[in-house]
Amino acid sequence: MSFAVRALTRSLNVFHLGGSACNNCDIEILDALTPRYDVERFGLTLVGSVRHADLILLSGVFNTKAAIRARRIYEQAPKPVVVVAIGACACTGDIFRKSYNWDGPVDRYIPVDAYVAGCPPKPEAMLEAVVTLVKKLRGA
């Protein structure tokens, strides 16, 4: 494992991109960032600008208008960056998949590295997704 990969996986800055979610996933994401889980132990910190991000969390149903913006924000992120789809909506569209303005699951226009199912998923599930991603990046 190179030192660069080690530094990257030990210092993931999280950017949260909500696509008109019902707020349940967003609340669970915030729960995962509270002192109870203390993700700063693993170097995870929340950042406000996508330019500082290494890990983008997508939540919600991205409709035809939001999808273009989401794609643009993904392109603004400095690479390398990993993307995690949080919740059933971002992964599959869930109950909104027959909606007239649904634009398909997010991985149609943004390359997604991990999917966390659930409505909403628990903070533990999100942390497991991050751990799995980190292990994969390190090649273990």
Next chain:
Amino acid sequence: MEMLPLTLQVLVFPGLLFAAAAGLVTSWVDRMVTARVQMRVGPPFLQPFYDVVKLMIKETCVPAGGARALFLAAPLAGLAGAALASTIIWRAFLARGSGFSGDVIVLLYLLTLPALAVILGSFASRNPLASLGGSREMKLLLAYELPFVLAVLAVVARTGALRLEEILAAPAAATRPSGIIALVVAVLCMQAKLTLVPFDAPEAETELSGGAYIEYSGPPLAVFKLTRAMMLFTMPVFLVAVFGGGIRLGDGVLPAVAGVLKVVGLVVATILIRNTAPRVRIDQAVRFFWGPATLAALVATGLVFVGL
């Protein structure tokens, strides 16, 4: 003490490399104390170091339509200021006769360079939120420089010296009423100089999402983070030098340890203020610094002239 060639002094010890290493350790202390205040475990010791190394391997995005050269050069100006300030302060601790008359004034200017770099960088990035952050940083700079210079003036007026070594040779300022008032004002100004809560309006994650730094990514952001870490270390050292008698390195272990403890005390006080105070609006900050803080610094200077 044998001194290195001047270039190495600026680049390695006690300049860039030393200040960077000490600054990263200080920022780990900052994050650790913050974690303890919030009853968390906190990040590992090497976390600030990982953060900087990670940014070094990330892509550098330059916003379209921004002033490219200024955007990339601004962080380096701030880094140079912090490194030079650290060099001058530590040279005064290490070797007698290494300073020059007026080096306190030079230090005051060098310590504003990081703030100026943030202002330039934010305006060069052509982002409305960054411009707001830059304009707030500029107002804050105008606000805190006045009481900060007046607080230092209280010490200069008492010792009658504009040379850091002569201030160090005199009895510590913080043992007299005038010095204590000036130190309190200077600590509050330091909080604003480091743009920490309650004076972090230029960054304000919740409303400006990173503010002045919003468009920065990769190595330039790493340089900004490093500069901030170096300032978190250099500013308390400067205050200890001016108000607290400095770090005496030539007279055995005990005075040196006492000096380091003074720096640690100031750092921890700063961190505790930042963890227990809410953010003030920029107009409240300016009113505070130009009102009560300036008045207190003037009182301190006045007390010097009546001999207190």
